[in-house]
Amino acid sequence: MLKRWISSWKQAPNNWGIAKAMDMLNSHHLAGMSAEAKRCALLMALDAAGTGVEALIQDAVKQQRLLDQQEEHRQARLRKLEASILEKNRAVQAELDRLTARHMAELQANLDVIAHHQDDFRAWQKAKEQESQRMMDAAAFCVPHGQTSRGAALSVVMEPLRVARG
Numbered sequence: 429m430l431k432r433w434i435s436s437w438k439q440a441p442n443n444w445g446i447a448k449a450m451d452m453l454n455s456h457h458l459a460g461m462s463a464e465a466k467r468c469a470l471l472m473a474l475d476a477a478g479t480g481v482e483a484l485i486q487d488a489v490k491q492q493r494l495l496d497q498q499e500e501h502r503q504a505r506l507r508k509l510e511a512s513i514l515e516k517n518r519a520v521q522a523e524l525d526r527l528t529a530r531h532m533a534e535l536q537a538n539l540d541v542i543a544h545h546q547d548d549f550r551a552w553q554k555a556k557e558q559e560s561q562r563m564m565d566a567a568a569f570c571v572p573h574g575q576t577s578r579g580a581a582l583s584v585v586m587e588p589l590r591v592a593r594g
Contacts, residue, residue: 444477445487 449470452458458466474480 444474444479444484446484446491449473449484 452470452473453466458469461469471481474484
């Protein structure tokens with residue numbers, strides 16, 4: 429990003445611009461010098477190149493505008509990318525919601541089938557209990573009336589039925 433911007437500055441080696449001033453001020457030759465000494469060295473270099481502070485400031489303003497334009501351009505590209513990806517995410521979320529709803533409906537249908545079969549089984553159990561009671565009531569008439577208690581005699585009569593179920 430900045431390399432392209434900096435390289436555009438350096439395309440005209442005879443022109444003294446803000447890039448050349450930045451390079452000079454960051455040079456190892458000026459390292460350790462005071463701010464005032466660096467300022468004097470920069471002004472002397474500008475005089476030797478036949479240019480002035482105004483031209484340097486104008487170039488800095490121009491380069492800053494270019495950087496701002498590049499930032500705006502990159503920010504616009506970023507916003508466009510974000511919008512595109514967010515739209516894709518919305519589509520994925522919609523598909524996920526659709527699939528979730530479909531599978532939840534399938535799960536509920538499966539639970540409904542189980543509930544239906546459980547209801548059928550409970551109804552069968554109730555009918556079985558009624559049928560068992562009717563059998564015991566009918567078998568009770570087979571036990572003579574004065575012998576042991578009715579419950580004990582009935583259990584003797586019903587024992588073969590219990591073993592058969594067993």
